[in-house]
Amino acid sequence: MSIEWYVVLSSLLFATGAVGILIRRSPIVILLCLELMLNAGNLALIAFSRMAGNEEGQIFALVVMVVAACEVVVGLGLIVAIFRRKLPLDVDALRELRG
Amino acid sequence: MSSTAWAWLVLLLPLLGSLVVALGFRALPARVAGAIGTASIGLAFACAVAVLIGLLGEDPESRHHASSLYEYASAGGLDIELGIYVDQLSAFMILVVTGVSALIHLYSYGYMRSDEGYHRFFSYLNFFVFSMLLLVLAGNFVLLIVGWAFVGFASYALISFWYRRTTATAAGMKAFVINVVGDIGLVLAAFLIFQQLGSFDYETVFETAPQVFESNQWEVTAICLLLLVGAFAKSAQIPFHTWLPDAMEGPTPVSSLIHAATMVTAGVYLIARSHELFYLAPTAADIAAFVGLATLLVAGTIAIAMTDLKRAIAYSTMSQIGYMIMGVSIGAYAAGLFHLMTHAFFKALLFMAAGSIIAAMANRQDIDRMSGFWKAMRFTSLMLLVGGLALAAFPLTSGFFSKDSILAYAEARGGMYLWMAVGGYVGAFLTAIYTFRLIFRVLPGRPCEEAQHLIETGELYHGPAINPANEEREDAEVGFPGPAHHIAEQSRPMAVAMAVLGFGALFGGLVQVPGVTNVLFGFLEPAFHDSPLAEVHPSVAHEWRGLAIGAAISLLGIGAAWLLWVRRPELPGLFRERLRPAYLLALHKWYFDEAIDLLVVRPALAVGRFANDVFERVVVDGLVSGTAGGVRGAGGIVRLVQSGFVRGYALLLVAGFAGLALYFLVVSA
Numbered sequence: 200m201s202i203e204w205y206v207v208l209s210s211l212l213f214a215t216g217a218v219g220i221l222i223r224r225s226p227i228v229i230l231l232c233l234e235l236m237l238n239a240g241n242l243a244l245i246a247f248s249r250m251a252g253n254e255e256g257q258i259f260a261l262v263v264m265v266v267a268a269c270e271v272v273v274g275l276g277l278i279v280a281i282f283r284r285k286l287p288l289d290v291d292a293l294r295e296l297r298g
Numbered sequence: 299m300s301s302t303a304w305a306w307l308v309l310l311l312p313l314l315g316s317l318v319v320a321l322g323f324r325a326l327p328a329r330v331a332g333a334i335g336t337a338s339i340g341l342a343f344a345c346a347v348a349v350l351i352g353l354l355g356e357d358p359e360s361r362h363h364a365s366s367l368y369e370y371a372s373a374g375g376l377d378i379e380l381g382i383y384v385d386q387l388s389a390f391m392i393l394v395v396t397g398v399s400a401l402i403h404l405y406s407y408g409y410m411r412s413d414e415g416y417h418r419f420f421s422y423l424n425f426f427v428f429s430m431l432l433l434v435l436a437g438n439f440v441l442l443i444v445g446w447a448f449v450g451f452a453s454y455a456l457i458s459f460w461y462r463r464t465t466a467t468a469a470g471m472k473a474f475v476i477n478v479v480g481d482i483g484l485v486l487a488a489f490l491i492f493q494q495l496g497s498f499d500y501e502t503v504f505e506t507a508p509q510v511f512e513s514n515q516w517e518v519t520a521i522c523l524l525l526l527v528g529a530f531a532k533s534a535q536i537p538f539h540t541w542l543p544d545a546m547e548g549p550t551p552v553s554s555l556i557h558a559a560t561m562v563t564a565g566v567y568l569i570a571r572s573h574e575l576f577y578l579a580p581t582a583a584d585i586a587a588f589v590g591l592a593t594l595l596v597a598g599t600i601a602i603a604m605t606d607l608k609r610a611i612a613y614s615t616m617s618q619i620g621y622m623i624m625g626v627s628i629g630a631y632a633a634g635l636f637h638l639m640t641h642a643f644f645k646a647l648l649f650m651a652a653g654s655i656i657a658a659m660a661n662r663q664d665i666d667r668m669s670g671f672w673k674a675m676r677f678t679s680l681m682l683l684v685g686g687l688a689l690a691a692f693p694l695t696s697g698f699f700s701k702d703s704i705l706a707y708a709e710a711r712g713g714m715y716l717w718m719a720v721g722g723y724v725g726a727f728l729t730a731i732y733t734f735r736l737i738f739r740v741l742p743g744r745p746c747e748e749a750q751h752l753i754e755t756g757e758l759y760h761g762p763a764i765n766p767a768n769e770e771r772e773d774a775e776v777g778f779p780g781p782a783h784h785i786a787e788q789s790r791p792m793a794v795a796m797a798v799l800g801f802g803a804l805f806g807g808l809v810q811v812p813g814v815t816n817v818l819f820g821f822l823e824p825a826f827h828d829s830p831l832a833e834v835h836p837s838v839a840h841e842w843r844g845l846a847i848g849a850a851i852s853l854l855g856i857g858a859a860w861l862l863w864v865r866r867p868e869l870p871g872l873f874r875e876r877l878r879p880a881y882l883l884a885l886h887k888w889y890f891d892e893a894i895d896l897l898v899v900r901p902a903l904a905v906g907r908f909a910n911d912v913f914e915r916v917v918v919d920g921l922v923s924g925t926a927g928g929v930r931g932a933g934g935i936v937r938l939v940q941s942g943f944v945r946g947y948a949l950l951l952v953a954g955f956a957g958l959a960l961y962f963l964v965v966s967a
Contacts, residue, residue, distance in 0.1 A: 217948075220945065221948055221952065222945075290943070297940060297941055
C-alpha cells in the first residue's frame with residue numbers, strides 16, 4: 200500500500216476533528232475532536248516512520264500520546280469545574296475572555 | 299601644623315557646627331545650640347589666626363600653598379581636586395569672614411533668643427559661614443562655583459527665614475533667581491577658562507594665562523565679562539542689584555553678616571583673585587570700574603530718599619561695594635580689600651545697631667516714626683554713631699583711611715581714573731549726607747512713642763504683631779519673628795559683639811596709615827606682584843592730600859545733613875517740592891525694578907505663556923494625545939478578534955494554518 204492512503208486518511212481524520220471543534224458547542228465533544236486531530240497526526244507520523252524505515256516518528260507519536268493524556272486531564276478537569284459551578288456546558292456561553 | 303592644615307580646620311569647624319545644631323535640634327536646648335554655633339565660628343577664627351601666623355613665618359614671596367584632600371574627577375585632561383589654596387588673599391578673607399561672623403553669631407545669640415526657629419537659624423548661619431569659607435579658600439574654579447552656589451542658597455534660606463511672611467519668601471526667591479543668573483555667568487566663564495587654558499586650577503590658570511592670551515584678546519575679555527556677571531550679581535552691582543534691598547526682609551543679623559559684611563563682597567574677592575585675567579583684559583576691567591562707580595553714585599542717591607532704616611543701609615552697602623569693585627578693577631587691589639575689611643566692621647555694626655533700634659520699635663523700620671533714641675538707648679545710639687562716622691569717612695576712623703586709599707590710587711593712575719576719583723569723592727559726599735540723615739532723624743529730638751515707653755518703663759514697646767511691609771497680621775508661632783525682641787542694652791552678648799566691632803570701626807584703619815603704618819598692604823601686596831598695576835603707588839604726600847580732601851568732604855556732608863535735618867528741618871520738604879523729578883527718581887530707586895520688570899520679566903512671562911498656550915497645548919499635547927488616540931484606535935480594531943468565543947479562536951488558528959499550508963503549496967509548486 201502506498202503512503203498516500205495513510206496521508207489521505209490522516210487528513211480526513213484531522214479535518215473531521217477540526218470541523219467538529221468549529222461547529223460543536225459542547226466542551227466534551229470538543230475534547231473528543233481534539234483527540235481525533237492529535238491521533239490523525241499520530242497516524243501520519245507512524246506512516247512516515249514506517250516509510251522511512253526508522254523509529255523516530257514512533258517516538259514522536261508516543262510523546263504526542265503523553266501530551267494528549269495531559270491535555271485530557273486538564274480539559275476534563277475544566278469541564279468538571281464548570282459543572283460544579285453550575286455554569287452552562289456550552290463554550291459559546293463562556294465568553295468572559297472577550298476583549 | 300602647616301597653614302593648609304589649619305585652613306582645612308577653618309573649613310571643617312563651621313560645617314561641623316551646622317550639622318551638630320541641625321541634627322541635634324530635638325536634643326539640644328536652644329541656648330546650647332546657639333553656644334555651639336557661636337563657638338564653632340570662634341574656633342574657626344582661632345584657626346584662621348593660626349593660618350596667618352603660619353604664613354607670617356615664611357618668606358613673603360613664598361606665602362602660597364595648595365593642598366588637596368582627594369581627586370574628585372580626573373579624565374581626559376580634566377583634573378578637579380577637592381583642593382584649597384592658601385595665600386595672603388585667602389588668609390585675609392578667612393580672617394575677615396570668621397572674625398566678623400563670630401561677632402555676629404554672638405550678637406544673634408542674644409538677638410534671636412525669643413525666635414521659635416533658633417536652631418534652624420544657627421544651623422543656616424553656620425552653613426553660610428562654611429560656604430563663604432569654601433568660596434574664598436577654594437583652590438580651583440569648580441570648588442569656587444560650589445562655594446558660590448552654597449552661599450547663594452544660604453542667603454536664600456536666611457532671607458526667607460521667617461517663611462510664613464509672604465514678603466520674605468518673595469524676597470528670598472528674587473535673591474535666588476538673580477544670583478542664579480550670576481552663577482550661570484560664572485559657570486560659563488569656567489567653561490571658557492578650561493577650553494582656553496586646559497585647567498581649572500588657580501595656579502595653572504594664572505600662570506599660563508599671560509602666555510596664552512594677548513592683552514584684550516576677545517577670549518580673555520569674554521572670560522572676564524562672564525566672571526563680572528557672577529561678581530555683579532553676588533555683589534549687588536547695577537543692573538543685578540535689585541535683590542539686595544529686598545533681602546532686608548531677613549532677620550537683621552543676616553542682613554549684617556551676609557548682606558553687608560561677607561557674602562556681597564564675594565565679587566570683590568573674585569576680581570582680586572583673578573586679577574591676572576583682568577590685567578590681560580583692560581576693557582573688561584574698565585567696564586567693571588565704571589559699573590562700580592555708577593553703582594556707588596546711584597545707590598548713594600537712592601539711600602538719601604529711603605525711609606526704611608534697613609533698606610537705606612542696604613543701599614549704602616551697594617554703594618560701598620561699588621568703591622571696592624572700582625578699586626580692585628583699576629588695580630588698587632590691597633586698597634579695595636582694605637575697604638572690604640573696614641566696611642565689614644562698620645557696616646556690620648550699623649546693622650547691629652539698626653537691629654537693636656528696630657527691636658525697640660517692635661519691628662517697625664520706618665525712620666519717619668523714629669526719633670529721640672539717644673535718650674532711650676544710649677549704647678546702641680553710640681554704636682550707630684560710631685558706625686555712621688566710619689561710614690561717612692570721618693577723619694581718623696577706619697572708613698576714612700580705606701576709602702581714600704582707593705581714591706588716592708585712582709588719582710595716581712591718572713587719566714580717566716582721575717575722573718573716577720572725582721566721582722568717588724562725590725559719592726563720599728552723598729555717603730556722609732545719607733548716613734547722617736539716618737543718624738539725625740533717629741537719635742536726637744523728642745523721643746517717639748516707642749522710645750518714650752522704653753525710657754519710662756525700661757521695657758520694650760510691644761505693638762500688634764504685624765508685617766511692617768504690608769501690614770499683615772502675624773502670630774507667635776515658628777515662621778514669624780515672634781512677639782519678644784531684644785536690644786543691646788538688655789543683652790550682654792549683643793553689647794559685647796557691638797563693642798568689639800565698634801572698636802574695629804573706629805581704629806581698624808590705623809593698620810594702614812599712609813607714611814606711618816603699612817601692616818595690611820605690606821602683607822597683601824606680595825599676592826599681587828604678578829600684576830604691574832600693583833606697582834603703581836601714590837606718594838605719601840599725595841595720599842595725605844587725598845585724605846585732607848576726604849576729611850573736608852566728609853565734614854561738609856555731615857554739616858549739610860545737620861543743616862537739612864536738624865537746623866532747618868523744613869528744607870528737605872522744600873527740596874522735594876523744587877526737585878520733584880530728581881526726588882521721585884531716587885524714591886523709586888531709579889526705576890530699576892520697573893525697568894527689569896519691563897525688559898526681562900514681562901518678555902520672559904510672555905514667552906512662557908506662549909509656550910504654555912501654543913507649544914504645550916497644541917504641539918506637545920497634540921503629539922501625546924495623537925499617539926494615545928492612534929494606539930486606542932488600533933487596539934479597538936484588534937479587540938474585535940478577541941470575541942471570547944473559543945470556536946472563533948480555533949477558526950482563526952485553523953484558517954491561519956490553512957493559509958500557511960496554501961502558501962507553501964503555492965511556493966513549492
